[in-house]
Amino acid sequence: MQIHILYGTETGNAEMLAEDISDHLSEHAPEVTNLEDFDPADFDTGTFYLVVTSTYGDGELPASAQPFAEKMASQAPDLSGIRFAVFGMGDSEYPETFNFGGKRLEEMLTGAGAELVGERVTHDASGSDMADDLALPWVDALLAEGVA
Numbered sequence: 001m002q003i004h005i006l007y008g009t010e011t012g013n014a015e016m017l018a019e020d021i022s023d024h025l026s027e028h029a030p031e032v033t034n035l036e037d038f039d040p041a042d043f044d045t046g047t048f049y050l051v052v053t054s055t056y057g058d059g060e061l062p063a064s065a066q067p068f069a070e071k072m073a074s075q076a077p078d079l080s081g082i083r084f085a086v087f088g089m090g091d092s093e094y095p096e097t098f099n100f101g102g103k104r105l106e107e108m109l110t111g112a113g114a115e116l117v118g119e120r121v122t123h124d125a126s127g128s129d130m131a132d133d134l135a136l137p138w139v140d141a142l143l144a145e146g147v148a
Ligand SMILES: Cc1cc2nc3c(=O)[nH]c(=O)nc-3n(C[C@H](O)[C@H](O)[C@H](O)COP(=O)(O)O)c2cc1C
Pocket: 008, 009, 010, 011, 012, 013, 014, 015, 053, 054, 055, 056, 057, 058, 059, 060, 062, 089, 090, 091, 092, 094, 097, 098, 099, 100, 125
């Protein structure tokens, strides 16, 4: 099964992490796409999706994920059969909206019928873990479960 990493970013952290995950999974030759360049019509049931996104504004999606959210709203696709996992990036300095970006994407995709695999991970920019230190074991665990 193909792996496709979709990222949403404002200042590049999620993009860097997506690239690091891609390098880590090089044996699987994953595709990496900025959400602003991804159309919901391109979701494919033969692919497992790793969604990496930050949070901006007042708990909003980052700029590069917003065109995708608009397409999801206008197209209302049926995503049954699509499986995905979410790695959210945020900062506990924003306690009211901590990691809402990942939460919003999770709800958007499950609301369209896609299946979330595992629990959404919430990285905290003010915490002690580097994003890679959480994300690489996360993808290893997903692969060990046989997602792809
Ligand atoms: C102006 C601004 C607003 C932010 N708002 C939130 C927020 O509401 N909730 C949250 O959890 N993190 C928030 N963050 C933290 C970012 O999500 C975090 O720094 C992330 O690593 C940025 O990743 P990116 O460079 O891929 O966009 C905010 C950061 C900035 C600079």
